[in-house]
Amino acid sequence: MTAIKLENVCYAYEADGDKAAVNAVDGVSLEIEEGAFVAVVGHNGSGKSTLARLLNGLLLPDKGSVTVFGTDTRDEKNIYNVRSSVGMVFQNPDNQMVASVVEDDIAFGPENLGLQREEIIRRVDWALEQVGMSEYRKSTPFRMSGGQKQRLAIAGVLAIRPKVLVLDESTAMLDPKGRREVMDVIHALNKREKMSVIHITHYMEEVLEADRVIVMDGGRIALDDAPHAVFARGAELKKFRLAPPAVTLIADALAECGADIPRSVTTEEELEEAICRSLSKD
Ligand code: ADP
Numbered sequence: 511m512t513a514i515k516l517e518n519v520c521y522a523y524e525a526d527g528d529k530a531a532v533n534a535v536d537g538v539s540l541e542i543e544e545g546a547f548v549a550v551v552g553h554n555g556s557g558k559s560t561l562a563r564l565l566n567g568l569l570l571p572d573k574g575s576v577t578v579f580g581t582d583t584r585d586e587k588n589i590y591n592v593r594s595s596v597g598m599v600f601q602n603p604d605n606q607m608v609a610s611v612v613e614d615d616i617a618f619g620p621e622n623l624g625l626q627r628e629e630i631i632r633r634v635d636w637a638l639e640q641v642g643m644s645e646y647r648k649s650t651p652f653r654m655s656g657g658q659k660q661r662l663a664i665a666g667v668l669a670i671r672p673k674v675l676v677l678d679e680s681t682a683m684l685d686p687k688g689r690r691e692v693m694d695v696i697h698a699l700n701k702r703e704k705m706s707v708i709h710i711t712h713y714m715e716e717v718l719e720a721d722r723v724i725v726m727d728g729g730r731i732a733l734d735d736a737p738h739a740v741f742a743r744g745a746e747l748k749k750f751r752l753a754p755p756a757v758t759l760i761a762d763a764l765a766e767c768g769a770d771i772p773r774s775v776t777t778e779e780e781l782e783e784a785i786c787r788s789l790s791k792d
Pocket residue numbers: 523524532533534552553554555556557558559560561
């Protein structure tokens with residue numbers, strides 16, 4: 511089933527003072543299947559965040575249409591359904607917290623939905639479990655690591671029970687450990703809960719772990735393909751200010767020298783295993 515469908519979507523920010531109008535999203539057509547894990551990349555100002563906000567009705571298209579599980583986002587009486595179907599996680603976890611105790615923070619979304627207390631508790635339990643933070647339910651988020659805070663931000667969104675999770679550079683402010691924590695959580699949600707994930711990032715290693723990657727350039731989709739197919743374009747990627755991740759470069763270089771390394775390796779661990787396997791054959 512199609513989760514989200516965009517047909518020829520345009521969105522422009524109006525001119526403001528000496529700033530000219532910008533066509534931030536400029537004729538994007540796109541279909542995202544339920545259960546897909548899609549990475550979105552592109553240089554600063556290429557339209558990624560605008561695209562993200564169009565996906566759940568935070569912004570409405572000037573032209574074209576955005577449909578979420580069959581509902582047009584411009585349909586005012588269904589905007590509530592659209593917003594709860596597509597959850598958004600942003601870059602800075604500190605800006606996404608509303609309460610000083612973890613469980614109150616996670617309960618905020620379901621409380622606003624006007625749910626019964628038992629249901630709220632069930633959802634808080636479930637959401638914390640999904641992000642591996644159950645033992646922190648009575649803690650305060652303020653002293654936590656960036657990765658933990660971002661996992662709580664994800665739990666807060668999960669408590670609304672969205673079918674699609676959109677992460678707008680949610681790993682950008684984290685250290686490598688925190689990034690791994692967040693990636694593990696969103697991959698688990700994708701696999702276990704069949705949640706569709708749209709992950710905007712500038713880390714190319716994270717792109718390798720997606721099913722599909724969309725490259726944005728000047729408000730348009732420049733490339734839309736499997737990560738390996740996109741990275742195989744080599745120098746052409748410079749046009750979009752992108753470069754393949756180190757794992758891909760190393761795997762390709764070794765394969766070129768005749769080593770038996772599959773070009774599909776996605777993580778450092780897989781690369782290490784492939785190298786060891788290849789060496790022990792000789
Ligand atoms: P990205 O997330 O890829 O960096 P954005 O969607 O934030 O791209 O921005 C796309 C274009 O729209 C850029 O030229 C940016 O300057 C412009 N833009 C983004 N937000 C606003 C805004 N609130 N007002 C005016 N222009 C904006």
